[in-house]
Amino acid sequence: MSLKRYEGKIAGSYDLEETIGKGHFAVVKLARHVYSGEKVAVKVIDKTKLDDVSKAHLFQEVGCMKLVQHPNVVRLYEVIDTPSKLYLIMELGDGGDMYDFISRHDHGLEEETARRYFRQIVHAINYCHQLHVVHRDLKLENVVIFEKLGIVKLTDFGFSNKFIPGRKLETSCGSLAYSAPEILLGDSYDAPAAPPTFIHSIKVLT
Known part of the structure; x- marks a missing residue:
């Protein structure tokens, strides 16, 4: 409207x-x-x-x-x-994004906290894929902390798209530092299967 x-x-x-x-x-x-x-x-x-x-x-x-x-x-x-x-x-989240949240913890997050947040991110991604929606810009800055609720939420669907199972996508998009190898190479890619490197970032920072 x-x-x-x-x-x-x-x-x-x-x-x-x-x-x-x-x-x-x-x-x-x-x-x-x-x-x-x-x-x-x-x-x-x-x-x-x-x-x-x-x-x-x-x-x-x-x-x-x-x-x-x-x-x-x-x-x-x-x-x-x-x-x-x-x-x-x-x-609106009350804890900022995940990058800032992790950075505020000098010794990283406790394993149980990291495991809980990681599980929630995977649940969100899996749900999106069930609806044939791919985010295509998964990174720490696009995960919002709701600290009082003890949960995290995926945000910023600016590069998201619908996909058809079995058909590859062509658009090279997202954040360079977090992109999967096939996207960096400019190849077509299976949207749900292209692994973002932000997963490894969580492991390193925690």
Whole structure:
């Protein structure tokens, strides 16, 4: 839906606060619902800077996030569309991302904690694959910590896509340091089978 945006607010419903993340065409801001006071994360996407490929990724991201409803995937509450911006209203974690969380522990995480979080990530990925959704940008920075709840959630589906079992994907995307070898080589790849190196990053940092 197209809604009027007021200065410092989105449709008069959310007060925008500080920026908590940045990307090429988007920023993530902390926001608060003006009536309930609930804090949320708002991904603000500048549509005027998007080319056709980026617009396609944006539609894929929204579609995949609407489809994937799982306790270990960040929930998309609402999508607000304006002529120049798209706002994705999402639930907010209280512990930052996994990279920062692990970095705050000088001696790494306790084995039981690392095992519990690792299990939750695998459950989220497996659920996505059951729905024929592949994330394609799995990394520590895209895992959000909900510290009070003792859980982690997968976020940022900007490179996600639907796949057909048995058919390989061609698009080389994601974060270079975490990409599978076949993606780095520019080969076609079996989406669910391409192993991200972020798995090894968790093992090293913990």
